[in-house]
Amino acid sequence: MKNSSKQDLKPVAIFLSITLTLSSIFYFLIIYSGKIGGGQGLFATGLMWCPGVSALITMKILNRNISELGWKWGKTKYQVWSYLIPIIYVFITYLIIWFFGWGGFYNKEFVNGLTKSFGLGEIGDGATIALYVFLLGTFGMIGSAAHTLGEEIGWRGFLVPELFKKYGFTKTALISGFIWGVWHLPILLFADYNSGIPSWYALSCFMVLIVSMGFVYTWFRMKSGSLWTAVILHATHNLFVQGVFTALTVDMGNTAYYFDEFGIVMPLIAIGFAIYYSNKRNELKPVPIII
Structure with missing residues (x-):
């Protein structure tokens, strides 16, 4: 009998094959429309759920129990930190950008x-921003988590x-982060999933960011035994990058080279966390x- 640590990668190959097949449908729709928001955003939603659907199909093919995917909550402290870390x-990223005038x-x-x-x-800009951040960071998490759950x-x-x-740990973080990043490439290179900067620059920054984040996500997933840590990490990241900090930042001409997921600053900060x-x-x- 094979030791579990020596299992072959057939399950991974099955999962990735199904993921690529399903994702190709939504790659086509997004690229053909030219926009990540094509189909009122439903194309992107479909794409984000391809890894999740693929995992469920793979578990069925392998005759495994889906409880192995880590559905239970685990210790709440890990979920709290998963919310706070992004x-x-x-x-930190945007403080640096604003401080240096980028x-x-x-x-x-x-x-x-x-x-x-x-x-x-007229309640004042400060109160408006605070109310928006509060509502987005609480009730907005519901919608964001519904999307990121599909990926996670x-x-x-x-x-x-x-x-x-x-x-x-280390190889898993690197490999899973790399796969996660490569999965995004078709819409980054052939649609508008970037900040309008040269593709090579956006691609380089994005891959460093994603692979670095893979270390954080992997650690929390394996420490907590719960996939909800990754769901919360991912949902909070998406909300606060796209919905708050990028939206509040004024373009100074070359800002796209520094902010968001495709600028240089966040990947450098993410390396520190990795x-x-x-x-x-x-x-x-x-x-x-946890099963």
């Missing part, structure tokens, strides 16, 4: 639009634990999966 590294704070036009949409009169059932629910059995969690890898048990 806010911390995104906040982007301006704050986008008055965006805030005026918020004030108008709230319909609360696949990437951290199935792929990361499967790789971890054979490779341990190193930190890599140094904590000895805290992980072989396969701490």
Whole structure:
């Protein structure tokens, strides 16, 4: 009988094959429309759920119990930190950008639009921003998590634990992060999933960011035994990068080279977080999966 740590990669191959097949449908739709928001955003939603659907199909093919994907909540402290960590590294990123003048704070036009949409009169820009961040960071998490759950059932629910059995922490973080990044490339290169800067630059920054984040996501997934840590990490990242900090930043001409997921600053900050969690890898048990 094979030891679990020596299992072959057939399950991973099945999962990735199905993911690519399903994703190709939505790659086509997004690229043909030219916009990540094509189909009222439903093309992107479909794409984000391809890894999750693929994981469920793979579990069925392998005759495995889907409870192995890590559905239980685990210790709440890991979920709390999963919420806070993206806010911390995104906040650091944009403080640097605003401090050095690579982007301006704050986008008055965006805030005026918020004030108008709230319909609360002239409550002040600070109060408007605070109310928006509160609502987005609470109720907005529901919608964001519904999208990221589709990815995370696949990437951290199935792929990361499967790789971890054979490779341990560091290789699992690198491999899963690389696969996660490459999965985004068709829409980055052939649609508008970038900041309008040269593709080679956006691609380089994005891949460094995604692979670095893979270390954080892998550590929390394997430490907690719960895929919900990854769902929350991913949902919070998307909300605060796209919905808050990028939206509040004024374009100073070359800002796209510094901010968002395709600029240079966030990947550099993410490397620091990757190193930190890599140094904590000895805290992980072989396969701490809650079932």
